[in-house]
Amino acid sequence: xxxxxxxxxxxxxxxxxxxxxxxxxxxxxxxxxxxxxxxxxxxxxxxxxxxxxxxxxxxxxxxxxxxxxxxxxxxxxxxxxxxxxxxxxxxxxxxxxxxxxxxxxxxxxxxx
Amino acid sequence: xxxxxxxxxxxxxxxxxxxxxxxxxxxxxxxxxxxxxxxxxxxxxxxxxxxxxxxxxxxxxxxxxxxxxxxxxxxxxxxxxxxxxxxxxxxxxxxxxxxxxxxxxxxxxxxx
Numbered sequence: 001x002x003x004x005x006x007x008x009x010x011x012x013x014x015x016x017x018x019x020x021x022x023x024x025x026x027x028x029x030x031x032x033x034x035x036x037x038x039x040x041x042x043x044x045x046x047x048x049x050x051x052x053x054x055x056x057x058x059x060x061x062x063x064x065x066x067x068x069x070x071x072x073x074x075x076x077x078x079x080x081x082x083x084x085x086x087x088x089x090x091x092x093x094x095x096x097x098x099x100x101x102x103x104x105x106x107x108x109x110x111x112x
Numbered sequence: 113x114x115x116x117x118x119x120x121x122x123x124x125x126x127x128x129x130x131x132x133x134x135x136x137x138x139x140x141x142x143x144x145x146x147x148x149x150x151x152x153x154x155x156x157x158x159x160x161x162x163x164x165x166x167x168x169x170x171x172x173x174x175x176x177x178x179x180x181x182x183x184x185x186x187x188x189x190x191x192x193x194x195x196x197x198x199x200x201x202x203x204x205x206x207x208x209x210x211x212x213x214x215x216x217x218x219x220x221x222x223x224x
Contacts (some may be wrong), residue, residue, distance in 0.1 A: 001171075031211075031212065033212050033213065035215070040217075041149075041200050041217075041218045041220060042215075042217045042218060043155075043202060043215040043218070044215075045212060045213070045214060045215070048211075048212035084152075086154070086155070088155075088213075098143065098160070098162070099145070099157050099160065099170065099171070100145070100157070100204070100213050102154045102155045102156075103154060104153070104154045105154060107152075
Protein backbone atom coordinates (compact mmCIF):
# COMPACT_ATOMS: atom_id res chain seq x y z
CA UNK A 1 0.00 0.00 0.00
CA UNK A 2 0.87 3.66 -0.17
CA UNK A 3 3.50 4.93 2.29
CA UNK A 4 3.40 8.38 3.91
CA UNK A 5 6.55 9.74 5.54
CA UNK A 6 6.76 12.95 7.54
CA UNK A 7 9.79 14.91 8.61
CA UNK A 8 11.12 15.95 10.97
CA UNK A 9 9.63 13.60 13.59
CA UNK A 10 10.17 16.18 16.33
CA UNK A 11 10.65 19.94 16.27
CA UNK A 12 11.25 22.47 19.04
CA UNK A 13 10.84 26.16 18.28
CA UNK A 14 11.07 29.41 20.14
CA UNK A 15 7.90 31.48 19.97
CA UNK A 16 7.93 33.71 16.91
CA UNK A 17 10.07 31.38 14.78
CA UNK A 18 9.05 29.96 11.40
CA UNK A 19 9.07 26.30 10.41
CA UNK A 20 8.46 23.94 7.50
CA UNK A 21 7.06 20.44 7.85
CA UNK A 22 7.37 17.95 5.01
CA UNK A 23 5.22 15.03 3.85
CA UNK A 24 6.42 12.57 1.20
CA UNK A 25 4.18 9.91 -0.29
CA UNK A 26 5.15 6.84 -2.29
CA UNK A 27 2.52 6.94 -5.03
CA UNK A 28 0.27 9.40 -6.80
CA UNK A 29 -2.65 10.47 -4.63
CA UNK A 30 -6.04 11.98 -5.25
CA UNK A 31 -6.39 13.89 -2.00
CA UNK A 32 -4.17 15.13 0.81
CA UNK A 33 -5.03 16.69 4.16
CA UNK A 34 -3.00 18.30 6.92
CA UNK A 35 -4.27 17.96 10.49
CA UNK A 36 -3.23 19.39 13.84
CA UNK A 37 -3.79 17.22 16.89
CA UNK A 38 -3.84 19.30 20.05
CA UNK A 39 -2.64 18.06 23.47
CA UNK A 40 -6.21 16.94 24.27
CA UNK A 41 -6.21 14.56 21.29
CA UNK A 42 -8.60 16.51 19.10
CA UNK A 43 -7.80 16.32 15.37
CA UNK A 44 -8.36 19.61 13.57
CA UNK A 45 -8.42 19.84 9.78
CA UNK A 46 -5.94 22.50 8.59
CA UNK A 47 -5.91 22.07 4.83
CA UNK A 48 -7.49 19.93 2.18
CA UNK A 49 -4.88 20.30 -0.53
CA UNK A 50 -4.48 17.65 -3.27
CA UNK A 51 -2.42 20.16 -5.28
CA UNK A 52 -1.39 23.81 -5.32
CA UNK A 53 -1.00 26.28 -2.49
CA UNK A 54 -3.40 27.46 0.19
CA UNK A 55 -3.04 29.93 3.03
CA UNK A 56 -4.96 30.40 6.26
CA UNK A 57 -3.59 33.10 8.51
CA UNK A 58 -0.11 32.14 9.71
CA UNK A 59 -0.34 28.72 8.10
CA UNK A 60 0.11 27.81 4.48
CA UNK A 61 0.52 24.56 2.57
CA UNK A 62 1.85 23.55 -0.81
CA UNK A 63 1.39 20.19 -2.52
CA UNK A 64 3.44 19.26 -5.58
CA UNK A 65 1.54 16.18 -6.70
CA UNK A 66 3.88 15.35 -9.59
CA UNK A 67 6.83 15.14 -7.17
CA UNK A 68 4.83 13.42 -4.42
CA UNK A 69 5.33 15.78 -1.54
CA UNK A 70 3.55 18.43 0.47
CA UNK A 71 4.87 21.17 2.75
CA UNK A 72 3.21 22.89 5.70
CA UNK A 73 4.57 26.30 6.67
CA UNK A 74 4.04 27.82 10.10
CA UNK A 75 5.07 31.45 10.46
CA UNK A 76 5.47 33.44 13.69
CA UNK A 77 4.80 30.33 15.75
CA UNK A 78 2.80 30.56 19.00
CA UNK A 79 2.63 28.22 21.99
CA UNK A 80 -0.86 27.21 20.90
CA UNK A 81 0.66 25.75 17.72
CA UNK A 82 2.17 22.96 19.83
CA UNK A 83 0.94 19.44 19.16
CA UNK A 84 1.26 16.81 16.48
CA UNK A 85 0.87 17.61 12.79
CA UNK A 86 -0.35 14.78 10.59
CA UNK A 87 -0.34 14.47 6.83
CA UNK A 88 -2.86 12.01 5.35
CA UNK A 89 -3.58 10.91 1.79
CA UNK A 90 -6.24 9.08 -0.19
CA UNK A 91 -5.66 7.13 -3.38
CA UNK A 92 -8.62 5.99 -5.47
CA UNK A 93 -8.85 2.90 -7.60
CA UNK A 94 -6.74 0.65 -5.36
CA UNK A 95 -7.10 -1.38 -2.18
CA UNK A 96 -6.86 1.93 -0.32
CA UNK A 97 -9.81 3.46 -2.14
CA UNK A 98 -11.59 6.04 -0.04
CA UNK A 99 -9.47 5.43 3.04
CA UNK A 100 -7.30 8.13 4.56
CA UNK A 101 -3.75 6.90 5.16
CA UNK A 102 -1.79 8.77 7.83
CA UNK A 103 1.88 9.54 8.25
CA UNK A 104 3.52 9.15 11.64
CA UNK A 105 3.29 12.84 12.42
CA UNK A 106 5.61 15.68 13.41
CA UNK A 107 5.53 16.62 17.08
CA UNK A 108 5.97 20.37 17.46
CA UNK A 109 6.76 22.11 20.73
CA UNK A 110 6.76 25.91 20.77
CA UNK A 111 8.47 27.41 23.81
CA UNK A 112 7.54 30.86 25.19
CA UNK B 113 -23.86 24.03 12.95
CA UNK B 114 -22.99 20.81 11.12
CA UNK B 115 -20.53 18.73 13.05
CA UNK B 116 -19.49 15.26 14.22
CA UNK B 117 -19.92 14.25 17.85
CA UNK B 118 -18.37 11.50 19.93
CA UNK B 119 -19.34 10.38 23.42
CA UNK B 120 -18.02 9.74 25.93
CA UNK B 121 -14.91 11.90 25.75
CA UNK B 122 -13.12 9.77 28.38
CA UNK B 123 -14.00 6.30 29.64
CA UNK B 124 -12.36 4.12 32.29
CA UNK B 125 -13.86 0.65 32.49
CA UNK B 126 -13.08 -2.73 33.99
CA UNK B 127 -11.96 -5.79 32.06
CA UNK B 128 -14.79 -7.88 30.62
CA UNK B 129 -17.33 -5.08 30.39
CA UNK B 130 -19.30 -4.38 27.23
CA UNK B 131 -18.99 -0.83 25.93
CA UNK B 132 -20.37 1.22 23.06
CA UNK B 133 -18.67 4.33 21.77
CA UNK B 134 -21.08 6.73 20.12
CA UNK B 135 -20.49 8.73 16.95
CA UNK B 136 -23.05 10.99 15.26
CA UNK B 137 -22.80 13.51 12.46
CA UNK B 138 -25.25 16.17 11.35
CA UNK B 139 -23.79 16.75 7.88
CA UNK B 140 -25.69 13.98 6.07
CA UNK B 141 -22.45 12.32 5.02
CA UNK B 142 -22.71 8.81 3.59
CA UNK B 143 -19.16 7.78 4.47
CA UNK B 144 -18.08 7.27 8.07
CA UNK B 145 -14.90 5.84 9.60
CA UNK B 146 -13.41 4.69 12.91
CA UNK B 147 -9.69 5.13 13.57
CA UNK B 148 -7.64 3.84 16.50
CA UNK B 149 -4.65 5.77 17.80
CA UNK B 150 -2.20 4.78 20.51
CA UNK B 151 -0.48 7.69 22.36
CA UNK B 152 2.06 9.46 20.18
CA UNK B 153 1.40 7.19 17.23
CA UNK B 154 -0.28 7.43 13.83
CA UNK B 155 -3.95 6.69 13.22
CA UNK B 156 -5.06 3.32 11.87
CA UNK B 157 -8.40 2.61 10.19
CA UNK B 158 -10.38 -0.14 11.95
CA UNK B 159 -13.88 0.20 10.43
CA UNK B 160 -15.66 2.13 7.70
CA UNK B 161 -19.10 2.48 6.18
CA UNK B 162 -20.18 3.84 2.82
CA UNK B 163 -23.86 4.06 3.76
CA UNK B 164 -26.73 2.55 5.73
CA UNK B 165 -26.36 -1.21 6.30
CA UNK B 166 -22.83 -1.09 4.85
CA UNK B 167 -19.84 -1.82 7.12
CA UNK B 168 -16.33 -3.03 6.36
CA UNK B 169 -13.22 -3.83 8.38
CA UNK B 170 -10.26 -1.52 7.98
CA UNK B 171 -6.55 -2.10 7.68
CA UNK B 172 -5.91 -2.72 11.38
CA UNK B 173 -7.50 -5.82 12.85
CA UNK B 174 -9.86 -4.98 15.70
CA UNK B 175 -12.07 -7.02 18.02
CA UNK B 176 -14.66 -4.25 17.95
CA UNK B 177 -17.80 -4.26 15.82
CA UNK B 178 -19.82 -1.45 14.23
CA UNK B 179 -23.32 -0.89 12.89
CA UNK B 180 -24.90 1.63 10.52
CA UNK B 181 -28.64 1.61 10.89
CA UNK B 182 -29.04 5.34 10.33
CA UNK B 183 -26.99 7.67 8.14
CA UNK B 184 -26.05 9.95 11.01
CA UNK B 185 -25.09 7.28 13.56
CA UNK B 186 -22.07 4.92 13.54
CA UNK B 187 -21.52 3.32 16.98
CA UNK B 188 -18.57 1.07 17.85
CA UNK B 189 -18.99 -1.80 20.33
CA UNK B 190 -16.55 -3.89 22.33
CA UNK B 191 -18.31 -6.98 23.70
CA UNK B 192 -15.65 -7.71 26.33
CA UNK B 193 -13.13 -4.98 27.01
CA UNK B 194 -9.48 -5.89 27.70
CA UNK B 195 -6.46 -3.77 28.71
CA UNK B 196 -5.12 -4.19 25.15
CA UNK B 197 -8.10 -2.13 23.95
CA UNK B 198 -6.80 0.91 25.82
CA UNK B 199 -6.41 3.58 23.14
CA UNK B 200 -8.00 6.64 21.60
CA UNK B 201 -10.83 6.03 19.13
CA UNK B 202 -11.59 8.73 16.55
CA UNK B 203 -14.65 8.86 14.33
CA UNK B 204 -14.71 10.70 10.99
CA UNK B 205 -17.02 11.33 8.07
CA UNK B 206 -16.79 12.53 4.48
CA UNK B 207 -19.35 13.40 1.85
CA UNK B 208 -17.76 11.73 -1.13
CA UNK B 209 -14.49 10.29 -2.42
CA UNK B 210 -13.26 13.71 -3.39
CA UNK B 211 -13.90 15.49 -0.13
CA UNK B 212 -11.86 15.92 2.99
CA UNK B 213 -12.55 14.14 6.25
CA UNK B 214 -14.02 15.75 9.37
CA UNK B 215 -13.06 14.19 12.71
CA UNK B 216 -14.84 14.05 16.03
CA UNK B 217 -13.11 14.91 19.31
CA UNK B 218 -12.31 11.27 20.04
CA UNK B 219 -12.95 8.88 22.94
CA UNK B 220 -10.01 8.08 25.16
CA UNK B 221 -10.63 4.55 26.48
CA UNK B 222 -8.78 3.01 29.41
CA UNK B 223 -9.48 -0.61 30.36
CA UNK B 224 -8.23 -1.58 33.82
